[in-house]
Every structure is written in structure tokens, then in C-alpha cells.
Amino acid sequence: MNPLLPDMQQTLALLDNMQPDTHLLHVLHALQEALQCIPPAAVPAIAGKLGLPISQVQAVIEFHAFFHQSPRGQYRILFSNCPQCGFQVAGGNLLQHLRSLLHVKGDATREDGRVSIAETSFIGMCDHGPSLLVNGLPVSGMDMEKLDLLAILIERQTPVSSWPAEWMRISERIRLPGLLLQAAQLKGEAVQTGLRLGAAGILHELQQSGLRGRGGAGFGTAQKWLMTRDAQAAKHYVVCNADEGEPGTFKDRALLHLHADTLFEGMTLSALCLNAQHGFLYLRGEYRYLLPHLLDVLAQRRQQGLLGKNILGHADFAFDIEIVVGAGAYICGEESALIESLEGKRGIPRVRPPFPVTHGYLGYPTAVNNVETFLAAAQILRHGSEWFRNCGTAQSSGSKLLSISGDCARPGIYEYPYGTRLAQILQDCGADQPQAVQLGGGCRHPA
Ligand SMILES: Cc1cc2nc3c(=O)[nH]c(=O)nc-3n(C[C@H](O)[C@H](O)[C@H](O)COP(=O)(O)O)c2cc1C
Structure with a gap:
């Protein structure tokens, strides 16, 4: 025992x-x-x-990586081992330094039960320097000296809530706002337009805009919503994929933080189009610190008549959103694994077909979209498809949020029209002599 x-x-x-x-x-x-x-x-x-x-x-x-059956420390530290925000710095190895300061051997919990220190993959703080999670909360911008102080705070049993506020503050470095980041937050304007146009009108606008999913595969959003809507079933579901786990990405974090209203507007619009009454936002465990903020925004929207029953006074339009928080499993970003996890199971991807659009959450038709996709859909309904089409290229309309980090002077979020040249991006972020660039996403660059 x-x-x-x-x-x-x-x-x-x-x-x-x-x-x-x-x-x-x-x-x-x-x-x-x-x-x-x-x-x-x-x-x-x-x-x-x-x-x-x-x-x-x-x-x-x-x-799940975040759950344990033998006790972890009263202070549970998970050091991000991602290449950009990891613990290997010019001055040495931050993880080893902290372990030696606190006399912790490997992953084992210290004998007095005070502290445990382990590695975790990528926590979404690449623009904030070496970072870790303490009891689930991100602490960023670490160096050898800050770790010396952190060790003292732990030995003195200082509650995490009394640690230096600037360590715990995750500010968003929006370096270049574009189409979506400059647009005002939406509090019913897009849903109002959706109610006027009806499902067919919403789908037409999205089709005309050329919006394709921003989660990686680039599937046409109008087509996905149409397929979900057309699947005959007693219920339909809307799911926002906020599991952002691709190393180096943090743009969904910024959107969840700064544009939650517009994201929920996009989900509500989708519900209107699909005739869904229930939606989920699947939030990665590493972003659990954003949960109080997101719940506040949801509560406000219920008060404002933008969620719940009788949305915007329409007796036949009821929809609400539930947030489910993951627990350290990269694979749950894959939509069928995410749905398994929503159902309270392990996040093991399903054999497909059938796809979620016909057999999703609990076997009902489900539209899973990325955070940025919902945001874009809402702004398209607010500003019109032309507004979106006029940005980007003929094949790829609109803008793309880039999470830029690594060896550059100005890490952060940049929003560019599709078709922007890589040289321009490197210049903007201050990457003077790049030896290699790791790209994610699917935009086409002109030759
Ligand atoms: C291994 C794996 C991980 C994924 N992780 C994410 C993720 O973190 N966020 C996301 O939106 N999509 C992720 N996807 C893509 C989703 O399966 C899905 O295509 C996407 O959420 C659909 O949204 P969209 O149509 O708006 O792009 C991942 C896919 C795979 C195969």
C-alpha cells in the first residue's frame, strides 16, 4: 500500500x-x-x-498523459519538450537544473510528496520561450534564474496563485492582424443574417466565399455542413476542434482568448444551418487555463439571448454549447478520436468511412470544424462572401493565421492573405538568416 x-x-x-x-x-x-x-x-x-x-x-x-494512479507532487510540473519552447537553452538544460534544485530524481515524485517533474510534448506557448505547466497552469518565459526562484517558491509552499503574475500571464502577440483579427467581435450579427437567409442562404454564402477548413485537411466548409445537414437523423451535432496540438501552433489559443464571442457565433450559425441543438467545444488540456474565460463568454451569450432557447427571439431556434477539456492526448485532435473522447472513451481514431458528417457523436451526423474555420464562417456571414473572396488567391480565398516562433526576432501571430510569399513572412518576423523553415498547413505559394 x-x-x-x-x-x-x-x-x-x-x-x-x-x-x-x-x-x-x-x-x-x-x-x-x-x-x-x-x-x-x-x-x-x-x-x-x-x-x-x-x-x-x-x-x-x-x-491520458495527465492522469496518474500513483500520487504526483503537490506541485506537478510538466516541462514542455517542444523544439521551440523546450528546456534545452544556450545556458544549459532547464529541466535538469530544476530537478537538481528540487532534488527530484527523474519522473519520480519527491519522497515528501511535495513535487514531481516530468516532460510533456508541446504546450502551445512557443511564442513565450521555455514554458511549463504547474498544476495545469502555464508558466512561461523560464530561464535559469527564474527557475532558482521557482524552486524557492515550491520549497516555501507558496500557492501557485501567489507566484509572479507576469510568469502566469499569457499575452497574445498579434504582430500582423488581417481580415479576421481586425474584424469586430460578433454578438448576433452573423446569426441574424443567417436567420434571414435560412440554411440554403448560409450554405450559398459559404460556398461563394470558397472557405475551406483551417484544421489541416482543407475540406470545403459549405460542403461539410451540407453533408451533415442532409444526413437524415433525429439529432445533429456541432463540434469545435480546439485541441490544437501540432507542435509550433498557438493561433487557436489566441482566437479562444481574444475572439471567443465570434467563435461561438460561428458555432451557433452552424447549428442554425444543421438544425443542431447541442454543440461541444473540445479544449485541449494544456489550455485549461482558458476555461473560466470561455465559460464567462458562454454565460454572457446566454444572457444576451444568443444561446439557449428562443435565440434572438426565434421560438424554434434553441442551441447551447458545452465545453469538454482533454487531458494530454495529441491524437484527440483527429476528429473521430475527438468524438470518441467526447463520448467518454479513449481517443482512438475510428475506421472511416463512415465519416462524422453521417455517423459522428453518438452515431449522429456531426460537423467538426477548427476554431479558425468557425470564426471565418461567422465573419463571412457578417461581411458577405465577396469580402472574403477578395482576399487571397483564386484557388485559396481568404486569410490564414500563422503561428510563428523559433529563431526570429518577432514571434507571434501573423495573419496573411493566401498567396503571400515566404520571403515576405520571414522578413516580417525578423528571421534574418534562416537555415530551415518548418511549414504547416496547406496554402499554395506562387512560384
Ligand atoms: C493526427 C491528427 C491531428 C489533428 N489535430 C487537429 C487539431 O489539433 N485541430 C484541428 O482543428 N484539426 C486537427 N486535425 C484535423 C481534424 O481531424 C479535422 O479534419 C478538422 O478538425 C476539421 O476541421 P476543418 O474542416 O475546419 O478543417 C487533426 C488530424 C489528424 C489526422
């Missing part, structure tokens, strides 16, 4: 305070936070509470 394991009474008391319809991932997050682990003996109780098989709960715990 591990003496550090929490007693069952404490675990059962925590479970008692949770609603039976709480998402499995959220139950596990809450236990991990409160108890520093999910005790093996708690698994049958969790399964009983949620009405799930014990094997499913156990499998989900084992699947």
Missing part, C-alpha cells in the same frame, strides 16, 4: 459532490487536482457514479 495514496473516504466525498452527468474527463480532472492522483480503488466508484463500465474508466485513465 502506497502511504501517499489518499484515503477512500476523501475520494468518495469528492465524488458525492459531483453531478452524475459530469463528463468522465472532468471527474478525472477534479480527482487528479484534489488528490494528486486517481487512486485505483476509486475506479469502481467513478464507474458506478457515471454508470460506465469499470474497464472504460480504467482505459481512459491509462490513455
Whole structure:
């Protein structure tokens, strides 16, 4: 018996305070936070509470990097090992430095239970220098000296909420705003237009705009929404993929932070088009610090009549959005794995076809779109398809948000029309003598 394991009474008391319809991932997050682990003996109780098989709960715990069955430290540190914001710096190895300051051996929890330190892949802070997560919260801009202070704070048991505010502040470095980032946030304007045009009109506008998905595959958004709408079923679902896990990307983080209203507007527009009543935003575990902000925006939109029943006074339009927070699993960005995870299972991609547009969440037709795609769709309905078409190239309309980091003077978010030359981008971000550039996404560059 591990003496550090929490007693069952404490675990059962925590479970008692949770609603039976709480998402499995959220139950596990809450236990991990409160108890520093999910005790093996708690698994049958969790399964009983949620009405799930014990094997499913156990499998989900084992699947996710952020869940543990033996106690982690009171301070759980996860150092990002991504090439851009990682711990290997000119002055040495930050991870090794912190481990030696705090006398932590490898991934093991220190004997007094105070602290554990492990690596994690990419936490989405590449524009903020070496970064880590402490008890799920990002701490950025680390160097040897800051780690010296961090170790003292831990030894003195200073609560994370009292650590230097500037370490915990994740500001968005919008270096070059374009079509989407310059546009005002939307609070019903696009949905109003959607209500006037109807589903066919929304699809026509999106078709004319040429918008293609910004999640990587570039699938036509109008086509995806049409296929979902046309799939005959009792229910349809809208899902926003905010699992942004591709190393080096952080543009969805900025949109979730600065443009959440417009994102939810895009999801509501999609719901109007698909006749969906329920939507999910799947937020990557590394962005859990954004949850209070996102819940605030959702609450405001309910108060403003933009979510819930009778949206904008329309008795037959009801839609709401639920946020589900992941727990450190890159693969959950793949849409069918994401849907499995939404269903409370391990995020294992499904064999396709059938695709989510016909067989998605709980087997119902589901439109999964990236954060940026929903934002663009909402702004297209607000400003018209021409506004979008007039930006970019004949084959690729609109703009693209780029997350730029690495060996350059001005890391951050840049929004360019499709067709912008790479040389221009390197010049703008201050990459003077690049030896290599790693590109993501699918824009076409002129020769
Ligand atoms: C391994 C893998 C990881 C993915 N990760 C993401 C992701 O983090 N965010 C995202 O929007 N799409 C991701 N995708 C693409 C999604 O499966 C899906 O195509 C996308 O969310 C659809 O949105 P869109 O039509 O707006 O592009 C990933 C795909 C694969 C194969």
C-alpha cells in the first residue's frame, strides 16, 4: 500500500459532490487536482457514479498523459519538450537544473510528496520561450534564474496563485492582424443574417466565399455542413476542434482568448444551418487555463439571448454549447478520436468511412470544424462572401493565421492573405538568416 495514496473516504466525498452527468474527463480532472492522483480503488466508484463500465474508466485513465494512479507532487510540473519552447537553452538544460534544485530524481515524485517533474510534448506557448505547466497552469518565459526562484517558491509552499503574475500571464502577440483579427467581435450579427437567409442562404454564402477548413485537411466548409445537414437523423451535432496540438501552433489559443464571442457565433450559425441543438467545444488540456474565460463568454451569450432557447427571439431556434477539456492526448485532435473522447472513451481514431458528417457523436451526423474555420464562417456571414473572396488567391480565398516562433526576432501571430510569399513572412518576423523553415498547413505559394 502506497502511504501517499489518499484515503477512500476523501475520494468518495469528492465524488458525492459531483453531478452524475459530469463528463468522465472532468471527474478525472477534479480527482487528479484534489488528490494528486486517481487512486485505483476509486475506479469502481467513478464507474458506478457515471454508470460506465469499470474497464472504460480504467482505459481512459491509462490513455491520458495527465492522469496518474500513483500520487504526483503537490506541485506537478510538466516541462514542455517542444523544439521551440523546450528546456534545452544556450545556458544549459532547464529541466535538469530544476530537478537538481528540487532534488527530484527523474519522473519520480519527491519522497515528501511535495513535487514531481516530468516532460510533456508541446504546450502551445512557443511564442513565450521555455514554458511549463504547474498544476495545469502555464508558466512561461523560464530561464535559469527564474527557475532558482521557482524552486524557492515550491520549497516555501507558496500557492501557485501567489507566484509572479507576469510568469502566469499569457499575452497574445498579434504582430500582423488581417481580415479576421481586425474584424469586430460578433454578438448576433452573423446569426441574424443567417436567420434571414435560412440554411440554403448560409450554405450559398459559404460556398461563394470558397472557405475551406483551417484544421489541416482543407475540406470545403459549405460542403461539410451540407453533408451533415442532409444526413437524415433525429439529432445533429456541432463540434469545435480546439485541441490544437501540432507542435509550433498557438493561433487557436489566441482566437479562444481574444475572439471567443465570434467563435461561438460561428458555432451557433452552424447549428442554425444543421438544425443542431447541442454543440461541444473540445479544449485541449494544456489550455485549461482558458476555461473560466470561455465559460464567462458562454454565460454572457446566454444572457444576451444568443444561446439557449428562443435565440434572438426565434421560438424554434434553441442551441447551447458545452465545453469538454482533454487531458494530454495529441491524437484527440483527429476528429473521430475527438468524438470518441467526447463520448467518454479513449481517443482512438475510428475506421472511416463512415465519416462524422453521417455517423459522428453518438452515431449522429456531426460537423467538426477548427476554431479558425468557425470564426471565418461567422465573419463571412457578417461581411458577405465577396469580402472574403477578395482576399487571397483564386484557388485559396481568404486569410490564414500563422503561428510563428523559433529563431526570429518577432514571434507571434501573423495573419496573411493566401498567396503571400515566404520571403515576405520571414522578413516580417525578423528571421534574418534562416537555415530551415518548418511549414504547416496547406496554402499554395506562387512560384
Ligand atoms: C493526427 C491528427 C491531428 C489533428 N489535430 C487537429 C487539431 O489539433 N485541430 C484541428 O482543428 N484539426 C486537427 N486535425 C484535423 C481534424 O481531424 C479535422 O479534419 C478538422 O478538425 C476539421 O476541421 P476543418 O474542416 O475546419 O478543417 C487533426 C488530424 C489528424 C489526422
